[in-house]
Amino acid sequence: MPSRTESDPHGFKRRGMLFVLSSPSGAGKSTIAGKLMKAEPELAVSVSYTTRPMRPGEVDGREYHFIDLDRFREMVDNHEFLEWAHVFDHRYGTPKADVFHMLGEGQDILFDIDWQGAQQLHQLAGGDVVRVFILPPSMPELRERLERRATDSQDVIDARMARAANEVSHWDGYDYVLVNDDVEQCFECVRTIFAAERLKRSRQTGLIGLIRRLMKTA
Template sequence: MHYHFRSMEQFEEMAATGQLLEWAIVFGRGYGTPRAPVEEALAAGQDMVFDIDWQGHQQVRQALPDDVVSLFVLPPSLEELERRLTSRASDHPDEIARRMAAARDEISHWHEFDHVVVNKDLDRAIFEARAILTAGRLKTRRQTGLEEFVGTFGA
């Protein structure tokens, strides 16, 4: 992940002029994904993976409707999620409570995604996520140069 820091004025200008594929202002800070590098990578046949919230997902799907394979990762239970957050021992209890409230809001949007993986077992969840991404990549419309390749068969 590469971060490129901009002033808030630059960020707001980028958002207003459509230079960001998805963006949000959270706690007074701007977060977003520049559109041009993503579009260039997709045109070159590369895949892009984003770790974004449901609102970012909506923005990306709206901007690139034919290029989005979405995946929502659910915890096995809210109790397990809270246990995982607590066991890290890196957050204050107030922060954990805030994260749990945010998680409940995020989880309410699971049905807006193409696929859902329950992260009960990390290795299994990774296997399932890779399978989903591989299947998305193998869709006919996502395979760059496929038409030219098939054309070499004389068909």
């Protein structure tokens, strides 16, 4: 896979993108997101606000910004979120501050959100958003993955499976749909999409100057 410099050797000024990864819980989204962050060190990650309790090993401001429900509602009322959703009795929201400035500076931002968040982002940011949905090979395999994690009760797993069926039904709201039956292969597909979208003509704002110079000397 080419590096950033190799894939864009002229270093044209470029508008960033909001790169969305979504999947049912257990389908591999977090693993692939982590691999993409490692492979693309200049990629920024969107740290969401949430009302859920902090889990062991998590750090406030790293995995999430942990706040109470009253503060979350206040942020919603003040239109401080690009998108937000109510998931498993907790709320999650993406902060709006600085995102559009980062896009203008050519910064790509990774979003690990569900279909509702992806839809809200697309409604607000349109062509800046690239949406990738990751499917499990089958629903029985998805249940096996959730059970192997051994982090949830059977009731929670049942709830996640019911939610997964609903999430899968929204597959057609995405630009790309991949099946994660081999995590390395799926990751390479995600990284290929990422590289191609970075080179999309509509994001290459620096091309305009080059075209004008070429036309003057034609």
